[in-house]
Amino acid sequence: MKYYLVAGEASGDLHGSYLMKALQRADERAAFRFWGGDLMAAVGGELRKHYRELAFMGFAEVVMNLRTILGNFKACKADILAYAPDVLVLVDYPGFNLRMAKWAKQQGIKVFYYISPQIWAWHSSRVHQIKAHVDRMFVILPFEEAFYQQYDVQVDYVGHPLLDVIKDQPVATGFRAQNQLTDQPLVALLPGSRKQEINRMLAVMLATARYFPDWQFVVAGAPAQETSYYHQLFAQYGQPANVQLVEGQTYALLQNAQAALVTSGTATLETALLDCPQLVCYRGNPLSYAIARRVINVKYISLVNLVMDQPLVLELIQNDFKVERLQRELAQLMTSNQQATIKAGYAQLRDILGDGGAAQRCADLMVGYLKQA
Numbered sequence: 001m002k003y004y005l006v007a008g009e010a011s012g013d014l015h016g017s018y019l020m021k022a023l024q025r026a027d028e029r030a031a032f033r034f035w036g037g038d039l040m041a042a043v044g045g046e047l048r049k050h051y052r053e054l055a056f057m058g059f060a061e062v063v064m065n066l067r068t069i070l071g072n073f074k075a076c077k078a079d080i081l082a083y084a085p086d087v088l089v090l091v092d093y094p095g096f097n098l099r100m101a102k103w104a105k106q107q108g109i110k111v112f113y114y115i116s117p118q119i120w121a122w123h124s125s126r127v128h129q130i131k132a133h134v135d136r137m138f139v140i141l142p143f144e145e146a147f148y149q150q151y152d153v154q155v156d157y158v159g160h161p162l163l164d165v166i167k168d169q170p171v172a173t174g175f176r177a178q179n180q181l182t183d184q185p186l187v188a189l190l191p192g193s194r195k196q197e198i199n200r201m202l203a204v205m206l207a208t209a210r211y212f213p214d215w216q217f218v219v220a221g222a223p224a225q226e227t228s229y230y231h232q233l234f235a236q237y238g239q240p241a242n243v244q245l246v247e248g249q250t251y252a253l254l255q256n257a258q259a260a261l262v263t264s265g266t267a268t269l270e271t272a273l274l275d276c277p278q279l280v281c282y283r284g285n286p287l288s289y290a291i292a293r294r295v296i297n298v299k300y301i302s303l304v305n306l307v308m309d310q311p312l313v314l315e316l317i318q319n320d321f322k323v324e325r326l327q328r329e330l331a332q333l334m335t336s337n338q339q340a341t342i343k344a345g346y347a348q349l350r351d352i353l354g355d356g357g358a359a360q361r362c363a364d365l366m367v368g369y370l371k372q373a
Contacts, residue, residue, distance in 0.1 A: 001027055001370055004085035005034035006076065006100060008054040008093035010193045010224055011266040012115070013037030015161045015359070016091045019114060020045070022363035033083045035076060036091075038223070048079050052224045054096070072096070077103060087112055087370060090134075094118075098126065101133040110373065112366055114138045116155070120147045127151045136369055138362045141307060142352060156365050162266070163356035166273045172252030179246055185215045185334065188253045188260035188276065189243075190267050193222040195229065200283050201263050201321075203237045208261070208326045210240045218257070221247035259333050261326065268313070269303040272349055277333055277342040279326070280304070280315045307352055312345040 003023060007016040017039035023030045024043070032045025035054070041047040054072060073096070080088060087110045090097035094117030101111045116139045119126045130137060130153065137155040139145060145157040176183070187209075191201035202219070209217040217240070221230055230245050246253055250267075254260060254274040262271050264282040271278045280302040300306050304313050314329055332338055 001029060001086040001367075002031050002033070002083065003087055003089055004080050004083055005032065005036060005040070005089045005091060006093065006097055007034070007036040007040065007091040008051050008096055010037065010051065010222065012091040012093055013039045013051055014165060015115060016040045017043050018161055018164060018359035019089070019091070019362060022359040023366065025360065026363040026367040033079070033085070049075070054093075069096075073099065073103075076100060080104065080109065081107070086110065087366070089114060089366070091115055092117070094126075098129055098133075102129065105133040110370070111135050112138065112369075114362055115140055115161075116144050116148075120144065127153060136365075138365065140358060141303075143307075143309075156362070158361040158365070159356065159358035160269075160353050161358040162269055162273055163350075163353055164359060166251070166270070167356055169251045169255075169274075172249070172255045175249065175252045175256045179218070179244070179249075181216055181218070185259075186253075186257045187212070187215055187217045187330070187334075188250075188257040188262075188271075189217055189219045190250070190260060190262045190271070191219065192263035192265065192267075193224055195225065196285075197263055198222065198225065198229075199233065201281060202233050204283070204321060204323055204326060205261050205281075206234075206237050206240060206243060207323045208330065209243050211323075211327045212330070213240075213242055215242060217243045218253055219243065219245045220250040220253050221245055223248065258339070259330065261330070264301045264315070264317075266303070269307075272304045272313070272346050275343055275346055277339050278304075278313055279329055279333060280313050281321050281326070282315070282317050283321045284318070304349060308345065308349055312349070313342065 005016055007013050013036045016036050020032055020040060020043040034040055034045060034047060035049045036047060037051045088104045090101060090113045092115040098117060104111050111134050113134045116137055138158050139155050140158060140160045145155055148155045189205045191198045191205055251274060254271055254276045257276050260271050260276050260278040261281055262268050262278045264280050268280050282301060301315055301317060302313055305311050316325060
């Protein structure tokens with residue numbers, strides 16, 4: 001069968017690639033055309049647009065780039081019609097993909113959605129759009145199934161795909177030597193994946209590193225960004241002597257770090273599953289943040305705390321994300337008692353999320369539904 005996938009972010013590229021490999025196992029005639037990234041391209045099929053061209057975040061940023069976004073909608077629709085797939089598989093990226101779902105349904109194209117939009121966090125009315133325009137939703141968080149049932153929407157809970165991604169990572173025993181790091185305490189800096197958020201987050205993280213000259217701080221370079229961009233920011237904000245950049249080794253870094261400063265997003269869950277104590281950080285465009293505060297209806301912003309339904313990891317948001325607070329909280333996080341508390345919570349988190357196999361369960365269900373049609 002022919003599958004057209006749309007993934008608009010680095011995390012969507014990662015999970016889309018696992019799903020594509022699982023679909024190949026479930027459907028020996030699977031053929032792919034997609035919007036995604038390098039990981040999906042490595043599986044096979046035809047990459048039509050890279051997610052690097054789609055990375056707009058926040059209300060204000062979307063408005064400023066509206067012409068480009070509308071052009072992307074038009075291009076995607078035309079390409080889907082030209083390919084004539086058996087199913088359109090949308091991977092997360094709700095601002096774009098929910099609109100694509102509505103259009104595809106109007107064209108009579110079957111629509112599957114993998115990784116639900118976080119409608120339980122804000123704008124819950126979108127559940128009615130999903131009910132109307134998505135043939136089947138495949139959710140990855142344990143509380144999402146119950147959320148949809150409130151609205152009489154049947155979904156398939158397949159488990160969280162990060163469990164398999166983490167399980168596939170080799171133990172990074174030579175990381176320090178390979179990157180010329182000493183045996184000093186190591187703190188990972190994950191400022192995000194998009195330029196807008198990296199620019200906001202990294203300045204504060206670098207300034208915080210100056211207060212800990214006997215520790216090593218390593219910035220995890222995002223796959224979507226060029227090395228030159230980080231060096232540009234280092235020149236702009238100043239690069240402390242105890243800070244360096246490492247690219248393409250984020251999981252290895254987290255395996256070796258004693259703590260991490262992590263921009264809110266999928267990375268918070270990845271950091272937890274790799275057993276690295278963390279502080280969750282976020283500062284957005286002031287206008288976007290002001291609007292978000294009015295519409296978001298969850299207690300936490302990190303996936304770790306949402307799944308645990310308790311504040312296991314500290315969230316430093318907007319005005320709380322400042323050097324003085326970060327310095328104090330990081331020093332506390334590195335104490336043995338705090339490390340033990342966080343890691344005990346992480347063990348509970350892994351028990352809640354289960355054993356993995358999400359992509360294969362999802363693929364098997366997708367193929368089964370398509371064969372029933």
